Amino acid sequence: MASIAIVVAIYNGEATLDQCLASIETQSIPPSQLIVMDGGSKDGTVEILSRRSGMFSYWESRPDGGIYDAWNKALSHLTADWVWFIGCDDCLADAEVLSRMAALLDKTEAAVGLVYGKVAMVARSGRVSDVIGRPWADVRRRMQYSMVIPHTGLLARRALFERVGEFDAQYRIAGDYDWFMRAAAESGVRFTDDLLVNAGDEGLSGASETQVRTVREFGLICERQGRRRSLGWRWLLLKCQVKARLRAPLGAGGQGLVVDLFRSLTLRRPRGAGR
Known part of the structure; x- marks a missing residue:
């Protein structure tokens, strides 16, 4: 079955990190790797990571150049077939998400290196304020000028990074869009009509x-x-x-x-x- 690595990048994520990690810990099958890159948090993040260190394949806490720099540092620790980047305020939608995705990826043709699903934006009240993620045929044109695919619901083949390179850390906000468009030029894209993540909605x-x-x-x-x-x-x-x-x-x-x-x-x- 396809192996999946989850990468979590954090900075001062004490308020939501435990919930994020719990959603991974309670999966019916664990990720092949769980890598956590903390940018030198000043709150209680490191204490949470130390307490949960048995979950991780690798983790570190040191200053970095932003989220894309943190993701790039994680790449050298990856061995799984697929990689999934999520935030510390994101939670896997249910306990079977990894099981379903591993089965789907195992059947995904080699020409497809980008697979994404739906992400629910969850307001502070706990209610869903929006659900994002639509079929590739519906959003392909809009992707020519904006990121309309939820990056926290996107899984990529590790081999793609060897072909198109890492994230460009000069971008502060849209480095995921830059990388996705470079990768989509080299790979097929597949959408699954499955809710994968409940993401924090800042409003x-x-x-x-x-x-x-x-x-x-x-x-x-x-x-x-x-x-x-x-x-x-x-x-x-x-x-x-x-x-x-x-x-x-x-x-x-x-x-x-x-x-x-x-x-x-x-x-x-x-x-x-x-x-």
């Missing part, structure tokens, strides 16, 4: 502070990979700029109501519906 206020910078980084990556900044990218940037500007006069709550109204008018589920 609209947190997202609005970084969305504009994220989209600008998408544009930079497009240009460096030989694609123009399309009309789709410009429309996405405009929407993010409007949301960011709404937050100042309306506050996070008012901003959320406007965004939810827009989503309803465009026949999409309001993000705030699960809060």
